[in-house]
Amino acid sequence: MKYIGALDQGTTSSRFIIFDDQGAIVASCQKEHRQIYPKPGWVEHDPLEIWENCHQCIEGALAKAGLQGSDISAVGITNQRETIVAFDRRSGAVRHNAIVWQDLRGSDLIEELKKKTDASSMQKKSGLIFSPYFSASKIAWLLEHVEGLRAEAERGDVVFGTIDTWLVYNLSGKQAVVTDVSNASRYLLMDINTLEWDQELLTLFNIPVQALPTIVPSTGMVYAECATDGPFGFPVPVAGILGDQQAALFGQACFGEGMAKSTYGTGCFLLVNTGCEAKLSAEGLLTTVAYQIAGSKPVYALEGSVAVAGSLVQWARDSLKLVESAQELDRLAESVPDCGGVYIVPAFSGLFAPYWRSDARGVIAGLTGYATRAHICRAILESTAFQAWDIFRGIERDAEITLSELRVDGGLTNSAPLMAFQADLLGIPVIRPLVVETTALGSAYAAGLTVGIWESLEVLASQWKEERRWEATMGEAEREAKIHYWMKAVHRTLDWVPVDDEES
DSSP: OOEEEEEEEOSSEEEEEEEETTSOEEEEEEEEOOOBOSSTTOOEEOHHHHHHHHHHHHHHHHHHHTOOGGGEEEEEEEEOSSOEEEEETTTOOEEEEEEOTTOOTTHHHHHHHHHHSOHHHHHHHHSOOSOTTSHHHHHHHHHHHSTTHHHHHHHTOEEEEEHHHHHHHHHTTSOOOEEEHHHHTTTTOEETTTTEEOHHHHHHHTOOGGGSOEEEOSEEEEEEEOOTTSSSSSOOEEEEEEEHHHHHHHHTTOOSTTOEEEEESSSEEEEEEEETSOOOOSSSOEEEEEEOBTTSOOEEEEEEEESOSHHHHHHHHHTSOOOSSHHHHHHHHHTSSSOTTOEEEOOBTBBOTTTOBTTOOOEEEOOOTTOOHHHHHHHHHHHHHHHHHHHHHHHHHHHTOOOOOEEEESGGGGOHHHHHHHHHHHTSOEEEESOOOHHHHHHHHHHHHHHTSSOOHHHHHHHOOEEEEEOOOOOHHHHHHHHHHHHHHHHHHTTSSOTTSTTO
């Protein structure tokens, strides 16, 4: 038996999962990290805490499996995307807390650039839109607000890297400074056609290229060997990197054009494989690099992102004290036949695709004396399905395809009422795989392909197995009525905060 390790660093926690050569989970270990909120709309993580947690997770999973570092054939990395760490290239000293993908502090810069830059030209190059969501405005903010950082960046002494860069750097004993194409495509600084940092975009954000990591393929090459004084105690090859949502697409074996997946985690992310053509969106969606095998053309995807999905359940549990657990929320949601006219739009940090409105803030609409705690719980779950519907509709229009099924993964797929409502709303089957940890599995697949554990994408596709399926049962008239009220609720969130306001 051969084993592959997957280091899965997410928004709220880090995990290390060991897979066997059949793609089955052998052991895992997970640790949460702090969410730091310096100001409204600002979100940070401690990079040193993240690395320490990853270190402990690797050791913990190995111990659970009864394995040594030398038993691991290769390790793959998958990570929360867009989150930026600034660190010294030689010493690894962190220059500022990581600025998280949800963070809105780059809003003012983005609004300025919108006024003087051709958005369509920028979209053709990057596949993205002007938004503080992406890494570029976060890097620009750091350069302007951290003393001495710009001079260090100009000299190439500091690195601005996404979390994959930070993890590979530490695993390799501070040797490798890389990011793969799927992560690089989220900086708003890479040309998605050439797969290189683009000088025009760098100039636009005033970011020196020497302060960025080297762009590498997602699979098909070894980027570094783990340092022997690290958590493995052995030179395990680091052989695959994928941003978390691209990793889930890879782990769901969506290798064919037109295949789609949706991940229901802290946020919700729906991607469809568009093949080797980078299709630009007219629906507010993103064109992103899905993956690249070394020596081959990149494969692209259209993506829609929802900022608040699983985190809304956490908010109801921890901040509102509405329930004590996600399981209790599910039970309450299932105790009523519908939402009782209640609609929740969780625009806590604005609205992502397809609206891209930083000025939006969350609302609960349709409240009457009839509404109970159970109706609110059901509205919490249904809000994620409605947000996914927004994206689904746009992807079908952009890609000029009709999706016949949706493969799903992530923690929220354990919510049967949510998955059933999602199938009803989309009108197609929603399918959960046997192995639901598809983000980690995708990075394991990428690493395993590199070192020859698996021979081809076809072999990986043959390992995908269905575990549960939800079929649509809702009538068209009822579906249209629910969507009508959802759109009314979305409209109520807009123009709440001025875009140039400090709290936007």
